[in-house]
Amino acid sequence: GDSVTQTEGLVTLTEGLPVMLNCTYQSTYSPFLFWYVQHLNEAPKLLLKSFTDNKRPEHQGFHATLHKSSSSFHLQKSSAQLSDSALYYCALTVMSNYNVLYFGSGTKLTVEP
Amino acid sequence: EAAVTQSPRSKVAVTGGKVTLSCHQTNNHDYMYWYRQDTGHGLRLIHYSYVADSTEKGDIPDGYKASRPSQENFSLILELASLSQTAVYFCASSENWGAYEQYFGPGTRLTVL
Numbered sequence: 001g002d003s004v005t006q007t008e009g010l011v012t013l014t015e016g017l018p019v020m021l022n023c024t025y026q027s028t029y030s031p032f033l034f035w036y037v038q039h040l041n042e043a044p045k046l047l048l049k050s051f052t053d054n055k056r057p058e059h060q061g062f063h064a065t066l067h068k069s070s071s072s073f074h075l076q077k078s079s080a081q082l083s084d085s086a087l088y089y090c091a092l093t094v095m096s097n098y099n100v101l102y103f104g105s106g107t108k109l110t111v112e113p
Numbered sequence: 114e115a116a117v118t119q120s121p122r123s124k125v126a127v128t129g130g131k132v133t134l135s136c137h138q139t140n141n142h143d144y145m146y147w148y149r150q151d152t153g154h155g156l157r158l159i160h161y162s163y164v165a166d167s168t169e170k171g172d173i174p175d176g177y178k179a180s181r182p183s184q185e186n187f188s189l190i191l192e193l194a195s196l197s198q199t200a201v202y203f204c205a206s207s208e209n210w211g212a213y214e215q216y217f218g219p220g221t222r223l224t225v226l
Binding site: 006009032034042043044045046049089091093098099100101102103104105106 | 144146148153154155156157158161163169171203207208209213214215216217218219220
């Protein structure tokens with residue numbers, strides 16, 4: 001079946017250091033991958049998606065690269081900001097499945113001064 | 114921007130009671146979804162619908178029913194609420210083509226006592 005694994009439940013960083021959140025997946029078909037971000041007491045919202053006309057997806061300084069050989073879609077940012085503190089979900093969907101998303105368990109990122 | 118609203122925003126229910134959570138979207142989206150969020154489990158799909166008057170089971174449908182009386186409205190029904198159903202519930206909607214992005218409502222915090 002389709003599944004997403006996020007190995008880090010909690011990540012704590014100092015402001016200005018680089019961010020890397022891990023995401024690996026399993027899928028029978030060629031999936032589309034997403035990163036959603038959820039700030040405290042807010043709804044999840046889309047941060048990045050893997051299919052952007054072959055351009056590396058980027059948003060708010062975050063980027064991710066889909067590596068089919070290693071089934072990974074890690075989220076990266078060169079310099080963490082205090083406002084990046086949030087819960088981050090990796091998710092996948094496959095075509096012709098009503099856009100059903102399979103979410104990982106999430107990584108809580110805390111950026112400290 | 115896509116708009117998904119949920120009501121109530123929070124609710125306290127008694128064990129064995131009936132609970133109905135409502136979701137309304139003004140995006141003209143065909144697809145709608147119900148998720149529950151628990152710490153450590155991320156977002157798990159309960160039910161979804163790709164057309165009015167039809168619902169499909171997600172990954173954790175036991176103890177939940179869903180109703181889609183119109184394109185705009187999607188309800189989640191707990192006929193006999195249990196302690197284990199204490200969680201935050203999110204509704205989402207998505208277009209039936211293209212970007213695959215899901216737009217989430219603000220969530221309903223349900224506490225079953």
